[in-house]
Amino acid sequence: MTLPLTLPASLIDTHHVDPTADGWGFMTHHVVATPTGDTYALSGAGRYRGEAARSTDPAEQNFNCQMITRHSPDGTPTATALFGQPRPDGTPSAIERGESPTLAVLPDGTVALTSKPGSTHLISPDLSRVLASWTMPWGWEEEKARTGDPYAASIALTPSGRLLCTTPEYHLSNWAGAHPNIVALSEPGSTLAPGSKATLRAIATHDSRTARQTDADQYPHVRFRGAPVGRGNRPAPSLTEILSKDAHSPYDYVNSRMGRPAPLGDDLFVVPVFGKIYRSGNRGQVFAFALLDDQGVVRGRLEGLDPYKDSPFTGFCFTVVADPHRGRAFHLNRYGLYAWNADGRLRSRISTQDKPFKALTHFALLECTPAGELLLAHHKQHLLLRVPVPEELDGLADAVETALKGYGTGRNALKKQYAPVNWHWVDSSAQVHHL
Known part of the structure; x- marks a missing residue:
C-alpha cells in the first residue's frame, strides 16, 4: 500500500503557503503503525525568510511547527495534531518543537511522543488532547537551573x-548540555500513563566519562542496582569501551553517537553506535549494530556490513528497525537494504546498484509494523510505502521489487485523488487539533 504524508489545508491557508515557492519545507521524521492497522505519521513544516518574519503578511511570515497525522487502515487521514508553535488564539503550544522526534503507541493506544534531549508527551x-508531559528544555540557563522533568x-x-x-x-566528558546516554528498560507490568512515570x-x-557529574545530574526514574544512575553507579563497561576492544584503534569510538535502540524481542535489542562525524568525508568511519540482552550483556552484532562499501554515513542513514514479533532487524542506506535474523546473521542484502532496486535510494526506512511490514518514506514525493516482509528473508528481494513496482500505480491513484502541487499532499478532510 502507498499512502500520502499529508499537510492540513488549514495550515496552508493560515500561512498562505505557496507549494511551488522556495523557502519552506516539509519532512517526515517517523511513522508507526498499530496492531489494528492505524498509522501515525510525525512530520514537520516550516518557512524561514529572515527579516520577513516582521511582516504582517501571513504569506511572508516565518513559521515552524510539527504535526502527527493519524491514518485509518485504508490510508485515509482522520486526524492531525499541530504543535510547536502558538495556537490560533495566540496561546503557547502545550508541546515544544522537539529535535529528532519519534513516536511509540503504548498498549492502551496512547501515543507517546519523544524528542531529544529527554522530553516525553x-x-x-484521537490526537485531541495532551494527557501528560515530562519535558527537558534546551539552553544554558535551563541546564544551569535544572528546570524541567525529563523522561526519555x-x-x-x-x-x-x-x-x-x-x-x-548532563556533564558527559567535556560536552555541554544533555545527551542520550543510557539504554534503559521498564519492568514487566509497569506502565507509563498520566500520574505513573514508569521506573526504568x-x-x-x-x-x-562522568567525572563532572554531581547528585544534581541524577533522575529517580532511571535506576541501576536500586539507586539513581549517576557517576559510577551505572552499567559497566560502556558500549564505547566494549566496541573499542574490537576496533582497529582504541580511539575509533571516542566521541561516537548512539542511535535509537530497536527491540528484537522482549529480552534482545539492537543498539546502533556510530563513530564521530567529521566535516570532511565520513564514508568508511566505524559503526556497529550491537546486540544487547535485557541484563546488559552484549551478545554480538548484526554482522556482514563493510565499513566502506555499506557505509551508513553516506546520506547519514542511521536508522535500524526491528520486527520483535519475528526476531528480525533491517537497515536501509544508500548502498542497500539489509536484513538479519535474531542471532545477527545477515540473511538478505539488496544492492541499490541493481536496476530493480535503484529507487530505494529515494526512500528512508522509518519503522517496521506489528504485521511485519517495512515503512519507507519517499524523500521528495512525501509518500509512505508499506513493504510486506515474507516469512523467509531469502524472499525479501522479490517482495521489495513487487512493492516498488506497485508504488507507481499507488502514486498515480493518489494524484487523481489529491492533485498534489510539487509533491505536497494537502488534506482538508481530517480533523485538526491544536495542542
Whole structure:
C-alpha cells in the first residue's frame, strides 16, 4: 500500500503557503503503525525568510511547527495534531518543537511522543488532547537551573509492552548540555500513563566519562542496582569501551553517537553506535549494530556490513528497525537494504546498484509494523510505502521489487485523488487539533 504524508489545508491557508515557492519545507521524521492497522505519521513544516518574519503578511511570515497525522487502515487521514508553535488564539503550544522526534503507541493506544534531549508527551489516540508531559528544555540557563522533568529521548515497545528507552545525562566528558546516554528498560507490568512515570532499569551506558557529574545530574526514574544512575553507579563497561576492544584503534569510538535502540524481542535489542562525524568525508568511519540482552550483556552484532562499501554515513542513514514479533532487524542506506535474523546473521542484502532496486535510494526506512511490514518514506514525493516482509528473508528481494513496482500505480491513484502541487499532499478532510 502507498499512502500520502499529508499537510492540513488549514495550515496552508493560515500561512498562505505557496507549494511551488522556495523557502519552506516539509519532512517526515517517523511513522508507526498499530496492531489494528492505524498509522501515525510525525512530520514537520516550516518557512524561514529572515527579516520577513516582521511582516504582517501571513504569506511572508516565518513559521515552524510539527504535526502527527493519524491514518485509518485504508490510508485515509482522520486526524492531525499541530504543535510547536502558538495556537490560533495566540496561546503557547502545550508541546515544544522537539529535535529528532519519534513516536511509540503504548498498549492502551496512547501515543507517546519523544524528542531529544529527554522530553516525553502522552497524547490521546484521537490526537485531541495532551494527557501528560515530562519535558527537558534546551539552553544554558535551563541546564544551569535544572528546570524541567525529563523522561526519555526515545521509546520503543517490546512484544509484551515493556518500554525500551534512551535517557539523557548532563556533564558527559567535556560536552555541554544533555545527551542520550543510557539504554534503559521498564519492568514487566509497569506502565507509563498520566500520574505513573514508569521506573526504568539501566542496562547499558554509551559513554562513561562522568567525572563532572554531581547528585544534581541524577533522575529517580532511571535506576541501576536500586539507586539513581549517576557517576559510577551505572552499567559497566560502556558500549564505547566494549566496541573499542574490537576496533582497529582504541580511539575509533571516542566521541561516537548512539542511535535509537530497536527491540528484537522482549529480552534482545539492537543498539546502533556510530563513530564521530567529521566535516570532511565520513564514508568508511566505524559503526556497529550491537546486540544487547535485557541484563546488559552484549551478545554480538548484526554482522556482514563493510565499513566502506555499506557505509551508513553516506546520506547519514542511521536508522535500524526491528520486527520483535519475528526476531528480525533491517537497515536501509544508500548502498542497500539489509536484513538479519535474531542471532545477527545477515540473511538478505539488496544492492541499490541493481536496476530493480535503484529507487530505494529515494526512500528512508522509518519503522517496521506489528504485521511485519517495512515503512519507507519517499524523500521528495512525501509518500509512505508499506513493504510486506515474507516469512523467509531469502524472499525479501522479490517482495521489495513487487512493492516498488506497485508504488507507481499507488502514486498515480493518489494524484487523481489529491492533485498534489510539487509533491505536497494537502488534506482538508481530517480533523485538526491544536495542542
